Amino acid sequence: RHADVAVGNILGSNIFNLLGILGVSAILQPLPVHERILIFDQWVMLGTSLLLLVFLYTGRRLSRMEGGMLLLGYGVYVGLSFTAYGT
Numbered sequence: 001r002h003a004d005v006a007v008g009n010i011l012g013s014n015i016f017n018l019l020g021i022l023g024v025s026a027i028l029q030p031l032p033v034h035e036r037i038l039i040f041d042q043w044v045m046l047g048t049s050l051l052l053l054v055f056l057y058t059g060r061r062l063s064r065m066e067g068g069m070l071l072l073g074y075g076v077y078v079g080l081s082f083t084a085y086g087t
Contacts, residue, residue, distance in 0.1 A: 044077055
């Protein structure tokens with residue numbers, strides 16, 4: 001099914017970006033970690049990952065409401081980022 005492939009591509013892409021791209025970049029040149037990432041972004045990523053895990057295990061599908069909640073959460077994240085950091 002196309003939906004299964006889409007979810008797999010999204011999760012696989014994020015895992016590769018985190019582990020593969022950051023790993024290769026850090027091997028080539030050490031990467032500074034901005035304090036903002038430690039204070040805010042890492043917790044948003046952890047919370048989002050846990051929320052997605054709950055969504056996918058309850059009914060083994062992502063409903064429209066859950067998709068809407070994820071989209072709303074992204075909007076809140078972007079809004080807070082602009083408000084708090086101006087970036």
